[in-house]
Amino acid sequence: VDFEIKVALPYHFRGSVHDHGWIQLAPNRWDEESATFWRVEKLTGGQVVLLEINGIAQPDCHSIKVQIHSDNPTSEDELAEIQNRVRWIMRLDEDFSELYRLCENCPEDLEKMAGRGRLLRSSTLFEDAVKTICTTNTTWAQTIGMVRRLVETLGEPYPPEPQLKAFPTPERIAEAGADFLKQTVRLGYRAPYVLQLASEVALGERHLEQLRQNKLPVADLKKALKSIKGLGEYSVHTLLMCLGYYEELAIDSIMRGYVSKTYYEGQPVDDKTIRSVFEKWGKWKYLAYWFELK
DNA sequence: GTCCAGGTCGCGC
DNA sequence: GCGCGACATGGA
Numbered sequence: 042v043d044f045e046i047k048v049a050l051p052y053h054f055r056g057s058v059h060d061h062g063w064i065q066l067a068p069n070r071w072d073e074e075s076a077t078f079w080r081v082e083k084l085t086g087g088q089v090v091l092l093e094i095n096g097i098a099q100p101d102c103h104s105i106k107v108q109i110h111s112d113n114p115t116s117e118d119e120l121a122e123i124q125n126r127v128r129w130i131m132r133l134d135e136d137f138s139e140l141y142r143l144c145e146n147c148p149e150d151l152e153k154m155a156g157r158g159r160l161l162r163s164s165t166l167f168e169d170a171v172k173t174i175c176t177t178n179t180t181w182a183q184t185i186g187m188v189r190r191l192v193e194t195l196g197e198p199y200p201p202e203p204q205l206k207a208f209p210t211p212e213r214i215a216e217a218g219a220d221f222l223k224q225t226v227r228l229g230y231r232a233p234y235v236l237q238l239a240s241e242v243a244l245g246e247r248h249l250e251q252l253r254q255n256k257l258p259v260a261d262l263k264k265a266l267k268s269i270k271g272l273g274e275y276s277v278h279t280l281l282m283c284l285g286y287y288e289e290l291a292i293d294s295i296m297r298g299y300v301s302k303t304y305y306e307g308q309p310v311d312d313k314t315i316r317s318v319f320e321k322w323g324k325w326k327y328l329a330y331w332f333e334l335k
Numbered sequence: 336g337t338c339c340a341g342g343t344c345g346c347g348c
Numbered sequence: 349g350c351g352c353g354a355c356a357t358g359g360a
Binding site for chain 1 (some may be wrong): 354355356357358359
């Protein structure tokens with residue numbers, strides 16, 4: 042069962058997949074030759090499917106073609122769940138027209154932003170939270186390794202090609218235990234953080250996915266995320282971005298270096314100074330930074 | 336060996 | 349609120 046989703050123009054498929062580095066983290070995969078985004082998903086009913094996602098440019102709109110690979114037939118419910126997940130992952134229900142309008146007075150900004158802003162995210166906030174923890178105080182190469190080992194060792198296999206796996210469930214990570222996360226997955230000192238989050242979610246003590254329902258004020262979202270051990274200001278702001286809020290900057294060493302070099306002749310900059318640079322972008326600050334960098 | 340990378344915690348002020 | 353050292357891992 043395949044399906045297509047139409048997206049209004051302007052839309053930039055390749056940008057939406059690549060503009061956030063998440064495409065490089067398992068179980069996401071990109072095939073350059075066919076320009077295909079592959080991803081394994083474990084559905085709530087337990088079924089593991091492989092998704093093959095392509096962007097198709099059309100004269101009056103853009104469409105996203107999703108092919109579902111599975112070892113048994115996909116039910117109506119499963120199809121609906123897959124559609125919802127793809128819409129979430131690709132941010133097809135977010136409206137960026139106000140940001141594009143803000144770019145209109147600067148041709149250079151407009152050209153960079155055209156059809157973009159839909160940064161890739163994961164199907165669950167749990168996955169994005171774990172991945173964010175894996176980006177802290179380390180190199181990007183190590184982040185890729187940590188997430189790959191997490192998926193390889195604990196992810197649910199896609200039966201026809203068992204080497205392909207979905208992102209592990211909180212239950213599976215919680216069962217694995219701290220020693221496994223440290224010694225085999227090599228999460229380092231992050232292991233207890235990931236374990237605690239996974240355990241809390243698995244035990245129903247923390248309702249992470251409810252935060253995706255778009256119901257709470259941002260201040261409450263922030264508070265809820267900050268209460269997770271291992272998530273500091275950078276991580277919370279990264280996850281707010283994942284939830285579609287771009288007002289807060291996720292300030293990390295990359296952003297510090299960029300602002301210092303670009304605006305302050307290489308002099309060290311504090312957080313207040315960094316925020317002042319993007320102040321004029323209002324609720325779009327983080328995306329303004331992200332695409333200015335590109 | 337030392338330093339540090341897409342930070343955060345826990346402490347002491 | 350701010351400053352500080354510790355923290356696992358692996359590459360330079």
